[in-house]
Amino acid sequence: MTDIASSTTTPAARLTGWDSIEFWVGNARAMAGFLTGAFGFRVTAYSGPETGVPDKASYLLEQGKIRLVVTSGLTPESEIWSHVRTHGDGAHDLAFVVDDATATYEAAIGRGARPVDEPYELTDEHGVLRLSSVGTYGETKHTFVDRRDYHGYYCPGFQRDGLPPEPVGPKVGLVDIDHVVGNVEEGRLDEWVAFYEDVMGFGQLRSFDETQISTEFSALRSTVVWNGNNIVMPLNEPAEGKRKSQIQEYIDTYRGPGVQHLAFRTGDIVQAISSLRARGVRFLEANAAYFTDVRDRLGFLDLPWEDLQRLGILVDHEPDGHLLQLFTEPVTDRPTVFIEIIQRGGARGFGEGNFKALFESIEREQNRRGNL
């Protein structure tokens, strides 16, 4: 326990699960088009000047239980534009469902969180939505969303009329947010882990250092924090290697800490990757030796090996079971945030057995950008 936790008797806030993840981007209409066309999301609500919100445009995108919001500013003085100017497109708000936005906010502030938005209400004919936010790494924030007295579709100011048409494409089948990963400054991982433990009431799920996560060139340290249930947030920091760590490349490019990747879970990764590839999504490709090696090590698992190899899907195994995963290229112009597709077959890990293959693949791209 640190000073923060021991200095207060306020119990930590209880977070029920993910509410939504909001990206601040340069062109929300284009990003919404990309996420629908390439990733199979549906636009389910819109807010902007037509709905009485004059200074920004937001699209709500849904697939399974996943809710993303992409927002851009409509005036030069918008805070969204200054965020985009510094960071490029990025995930700005990781929002959680709570029972009471005020009590959660007060618990977090009482335990040392940085205030961002004091508790406030948004109201329309469907009721009252109560919200508050605190800061986390970099300029990223956590919004606490209390939906108990709101019966509208998503949020006051959003409407469901006149939405963009749904692009045609094969079903992708993403069902939920599996985990959301943050990159933090070198030397500050322990501080951010303590923030999630002491302020947010999270626990540690597992932890790796550079002896477990390194390639010839690059290294990182990682600790996974979680709420004990459905909110799982690995945190990475760069570690000293022969060349620049990919985590340091992110921090240099994003101009600070931020969200590195969102992992979406599917029940059928063969269908998901096959559809995503058909829709034009580009993935980080493992090198040619990967499948020879992984089939040598894990060939005893009853898996559709031909499909996995054809689609480039990575396989990992732990005592509890296996997992299948694949990582996209960055989805923004700066090499920052990317998406992971994951199917779990009992394993609760994050693909540690694949980290080396993944990192070598990232480093090939890093080298092409002149950043290795």
Ligand code: FE2
């Ligand atoms: Fe991941």
